[in-house]
Amino acid sequence: MPLRGVIITRPEPGLSETASAVAQSGWVPVRAPALRIERCAVGHLPRHPAALLLTSGQAVGAAAEAVSLSVPVFAVGNRTAQKAQAAGFTTVWSARGDAQALALLVAGRCKSGQGPLLLFSGAGQGMDLANTLRAHGFKVVRRVAYRAEAVADFPATLRQALHARQIAAILFFSAQSAQNWLAGVPRGTLRAQVRSLRAVVISDAVAQAVREAGWLGPVDVATTPDAPAMLEALGAFTS
16 A cells, blocks of 8 residues: 555544545545543533533534523534534534634623523533633533543554555644544654654644654644644645
8 A cells, every 4th residue: 555544533423524534535544543532411501501602523412412402502613513503503603713713702792691601511621711701701601521531552453554654644633632642652663653754733732732742744734723624734645
């Protein structure tokens, strides 16, 4: 096989979708998720939230089961917004960016006196967003919708592909997943080989994380923090 394998570290749900898109671009997807997503039981919720904030598509499923589908939704990006719409939410806005863009969108469209904002996020996430909105006078109720657990196993198929020098690039979707994934790479020649690959990352923060981990190869940053922009940065495989 020529040098056209692309390692995808994104967990499900989302991994299969990205693998399909990578294959359609002419690359060979190699699945090696850094994290495993586990849904959490959501605690007590306010009866009449003014809006629901979603910082990740991973939180959509839990939100759709716990919150009225008529509650307006503010999503961090287009893909999360699309998932919310597919789940049945009737009013959805996308910040088309990161948590900072989401805070600006909410502050521009909501008034602090309309009622509490309900924030669904992952464990250890969303606190900065909540604090930013609270500083603008909003009441924010944050609930953990899922936990991301590190995947400890390094796939044998990936090890074989690296030894055969069949891997051209690797995709990193968050700083946390990049750090976890790189920590699981066996030490020695294999780790040095991985760090010499081309990395395609979703944001500058992820680029910083991989460089701090000792990355030696080129790092390409998506123009916007979403999967389509990452695939655009990866480009199509041409033999």
